[in-house]
Amino acid sequence: MQSPKIEQFIQLLSKLPGLGPRQAARLSYHLLDEKKEYREMLAQTIISLTQVKRCAECFQAHEQKTALCLLCASPNRDRSRIMVVEKDMDFSNIERAGVYDGLYYILGGVISPLRPKSQEKLRLRELYNRLSKANGVKEVILATSATPEGDHTARYIEQISEPFVKKNLKITRLGRGLSTGSELEYSDAETFKSAYLNRK
Ligand SMILES: [Zn+2]
Known part of the structure; x- marks a missing residue:
């Protein structure tokens, strides 16, 4: 290979x-032909991502010095x-819809019944831990997609939440304002609003 640097970049991208x-290689050579300023800015931005961390409670990306993000620390949210x-x-989409004021x-991700390993990557144990520590939480709203994987994931969470349900925690799911088979990511504010208000 002529350029070990490009080779390494392709490997990282892939x-x-x-x-x-193949796509990684195409992207790498594409970048090579971009302006030097753009490439430098891209590199610096990637480095600056090391300063972004995930919130200890909701796992949102944030840059606060504290463990919690601004939303989790806010006194204005319904806890x-x-x-x-x-x-x-x-x-981000739900926040933009501006209907929901909780945590x-x-x-x-989602649990795929066909890929049992998919479960290991999710923050399910952390969710259980959070619920076991969460004083004053009355409702957990499952906003997983209206897809077979989303349904499967919601059912799994319902199962692991049983001990908390026994202690009066309510588990709800978004209503089917979201058409079946749709991913939440693509729903607009109005669709989300009706799905939220019709949760059960
Ligand atoms: Zn947070």
Whole structure:
């Protein structure tokens, strides 16, 4: 190989989800032809990501010096509700809809019944721990997608939450304002609002 640096970059890129070795190579050579300023800015931005961490409670990305993000630390949020979402994007979309004023929990994906290992990557144990410590939480809203994997994940969380349900925790799921088969990520504010108000 002519350039070990490019080779290494391709290898690193191909670890990203959705990027195989071929796409990684295409991207790498594409970057090589970009302006030097752009490449430097990209590199610096990637380095600056090391200063971003995940909130100790909701796992949202934040840059506070504290362990908690601004939302979790805010006195203006309804601390009796936790909404469990699959991905970071879901969290941002729901916040943008401006209907929900409780707390969050970002799971980090869904359990795929066909890929048992998918479960290991999710923050399920951390969710259990949070619920066991969560004083004053009355409702957990499962906002997983209306897909077979989303349903499967919601049922799994219902199972592990049973001890808390016995202590009067209510578990709800978003109503089917979200059409079946749809991922939450793609729902607009109005759709989310009706799904939230129709939760059961
Ligand atoms: Zn947080």
